[in-house]
Amino acid sequence: MLKFIAARFGQGLLVLLAIYALTFMLVALTPGSPFSTERAIRPEILAQIEAFYGYDKPPLERFWTSLTNALQGEFGPSAVYANRSVTDIILEAFPVSLTLGTISLLVALFIGIPAGILAAVKRNTWLDYLPMSASMVGICLPTFVLGPILVLVFGIIFQLLPVSGWFGPDYMVLPAATLGLFYAAYFARLTRGGMLEMLNQDFIRTARAKGVPESTIIWKHCLKGGLIPAITYLGPALAGIISGSFVVETIFQIPGLGQWFVKGALNRDDFLILGLTVLFAGLIVIMNLLVDIIQVALNPRLKYDR
């Protein structure tokens, strides 16, 4: 097991390195510079600014410098936001996204998993269709429609909740619901699929034939195996959800990471882009590793290298 983890970890580092290089290349090839402004700047001034941030060096040299710095945990300054290092920016936004992400994920699980179980048990009846339809709302309407509708209803018409901002628990309800509904659909679908597969296993049929009560079959025998797909998805979902959602953060003016992904790319703020990419990729690698371990724990038949 340890050997397996070590090997996966090593692979993860390689992936990170490759992503670093790939992202650097992509940003270098994208037109536009972090320093272009609406009003013209004299070329000498532009040259000074570029020199300050090291943009006057050849790309390969810049890549090498930034990589060696990154390996020491120093991602450099933001080229657009003065006095703020990439690490500062990430550390400031991360707790916000982590909080919002965790709550949203719980919302998604609370809606998605029961809906999925119910749908699987009552397959092809209205008790399948109804909860599935309800949980699908989040992936059939874009979040930028769902969010404003929730704001309109709960924030403006009934004035129960704040319309936007990030100043306390009540501010979290609407964004968490918006984001949670999006992920709920996937959890519902995965749970339904996983449960159906379990319900059709031979040993379950045997148990049914022996007259084991349906509830025991569902809760005791099927649930553990049936949840495996949802658990598998938990990894990427968690990585995605805690690295923030641009749309939800924009609609609710939340100071999370998601805004930085878009702002970084639009500003061509390349150190910031690199820092965020490493963060995201690192999260994915770690989450996938955790999921693998959990899967092995839940289902010992799986080999360590799948």
Next chain:
Amino acid sequence: MPSAYWNKVLSTLAFAFLGLALASCSPREREADIAAAQGILLIGNGSEPKSLDPHLVTGVPENAIIQSLIEGLVTYHPTDDTLAEPAMAQSWEHNDDFTVWTFNLRDDAKWTNGDPVVASDFVYSWQRILSPALGAEYAESLYVIENAMAFHQGEIEDFSQVGVKALDDHTLEVRLKGSTPHFLLMLKHYSFYPVNPRVVEEFGGMTDRQSGWSTLENYVGNGAFRLKEWATNDFLEVERNPDYWDAETVKLNGVRFFPIENVNTEATAFQGGRLHITNEVPADRIPSLQQSNSDALMIEPYLGTYFYRVNTTREPFDDPRVRRALALTIDRELLVERVTQGGQAPATGFVPSGITGYTVSKAVEYDPERARELLAQAGYPGGEGFPEAEILINTSENHRRIAEAIQAMWREKLGVEIGIFNQEWKVYLDSQSSLNYDISRSGWIADYVHPMTFLEIFTSGNGNNDTGWSNAQYDQLISQAQRATTEEARFAALNEAEAIMMDELPVLPIYWYTRVYMKDPRVENWNPKLLDNRSYKYISIAGS
């Protein structure tokens, strides 16, 4: 990573769950009411400030915040942007031809760290912004000072040759390179603002772009307010500065600036009682707000022009008749009434109305009949054979709608099919400055109330010209205006220059801007301003 950090993370999490469980179900108290009672003004401020260093910023949101934190020699008048109020300078004199100015600084002005504000602070500050190594984007606005350009471009290295001198702690002498009666108006711009030399030196020195002096912890200003809190992408708060020289005038206890980029989020925030003042209003909501919330909807003139640049180096736009035909087919009345809807004025010339003493051009009209004739003369009767062309816009709902409307006007009235090309901001800027476009959407807002800020950018080779247009007579008139010794002579030369430009039309003026925003009726002394610059010390809010 410090464990305190994780403690904070975990406690926020725990707090969140608790809150979710307890979230009450009664109508909430609105932030705007709470803040009004505390004397705090809540402002939607567009986007996150990129810096608060007056020598490095370039944007409107940064300007709005810096106005509360730092004061220059003179400051904005509460109602009139063509006047200047005494600030660090309590009085000033100038010689007869407006080339030498002497400022008497007040002796009771202090920085927030207790240092007195002295004349040499200004000398240091202007040297700083003019230092080539700092790479200040707006250093050019100081070129009006004698030898400033030579110093900035590295031709001289000795700053004492530049026309600014501290005669003593409280007397500053400024020599200008030409007669500039409107110098006071220029001084209101943040590029002329002082910074505290001791603090700047302490945190990295004069030419360090990443100097730590302008962070939350280290910020030192001399304005009516001081920096209190700055949470990235969340809000920035300033509080009353007790050491301010004119502290009695200050009414507000603080101002909170919210970087809300999305106009609809901002509109909702105002509706939901989170803001007293918004930055913008979505165009489509304006008519219905005029009905339902006319107390709060503010529509005020704003000294700026929305226009299309035409690439005069490309066929068929190198032919002035084609440019005129396009200009004549834009139904500006209909456009401002039905598309922009914010009370904008249809542009009849490039320099907007509102500048006292300057005669507004009436050269641009709507006359599709003549447009068709001109287009036929240019060789495209009924639009036949007109080459493929595009309007370049940057990503924005408003620009897109305006372009769609103009595209349809050109198609229907001229038979010319011109496409629309939406580019992301940075790429758009590149395309525009490298003349890689046919027609490009643009806007220009005055730096100070004077036609010069509109007209000097279209001289040959000016970095902001971006049309490829060049006219020797125009250049000559602009430089004549720069050297003129009376304002009448200056305006006359500028009028003539504008007439040439409006005859050749390297740009198609579309409308003159207005500021459209929402304002809580409780906010007092927030007056219409041509340039939308605020002296926050005069503003107050009635707590209810």
Next chain:
Amino acid sequence: MSRTADIVSATEERLSAPLAVEEFEKGSSLWDDAWHRLKRNRLAMISLFLFIAIVLFCVVGPLLSPYDGEQQDLLKGAQGPSGEHWFGTDTLGRDLMVRTMEGGRISLLVGMVATFVALMIGVVYGATAGYLGGKVDAVMMRIVDTLYALPFTIFVILLMVAFGRSLWLIFVAIGAVEWLSMARIVRAGVIGLKKQEFVEAAVSLGYSHTRIILRHLIPNVLGPVIVIATLTVPAVMLLEAFLSFLGLGVQPPNASWGVLINEGQQNMEIFPWLLMFPAFFFALTLFSLNFLGDGLRDALDPKSAKD
């Protein structure tokens, strides 16, 4: 927003191996059985019917309408539904019904073409990796892992910024993001098949690798591929809507559903019809495709043939 198709893959990957084997044994009767099972799933059948209806509406509709999607009448801007304009007009006075139909054409086209691009890359890539196995497979799959861990917001924005000019590049940009899950699923299926007698027979007959992959392997993993393709189309349409929210979608005056919905969303309090109509068709399409995909999966899974 998350990369949507990887979500589906979590189950698909496990499903594909046994399915492919059974499919080989049963031959074409599997498709008949699947069709029978699909017919029993009322929701999936309704979805299929709805989807066809929407496609017809968007494709044929504009031909029957007296209006043209680009034709403006600024004096009749933002009018509610009426006998003249059934869906009302947008803020520039264009007929919203035609705009919705034309928007649907673009959205559906983006959805299907991008999915097709993803399908082509993913299937060929996955099959090659799975079939060749060993070191090649390991390297190829590490590349997939790497791309998986790339934050797709940044990736797509940079691609759109660099190439945003044409609709076709949008297809490629989105397809380039979505092919990864396909590759994984196909690879898993092919690995399961590889040891089967008919593949070994083909190898011993000396057929080329290309022929074996194209003729023997890929057709046999088609089931799960169809399922995931059906589910990728709505995911892509959602992604296109996200790009429209950023303003990086199709070039004006064309408008996809994403563009229309984004515009409608901003005006939903004052001109609700601007949101209602495009959002209704968009949601309905996504609902039907998602349920159709789920139904297809159920139908193609032999183990679900319980009765």
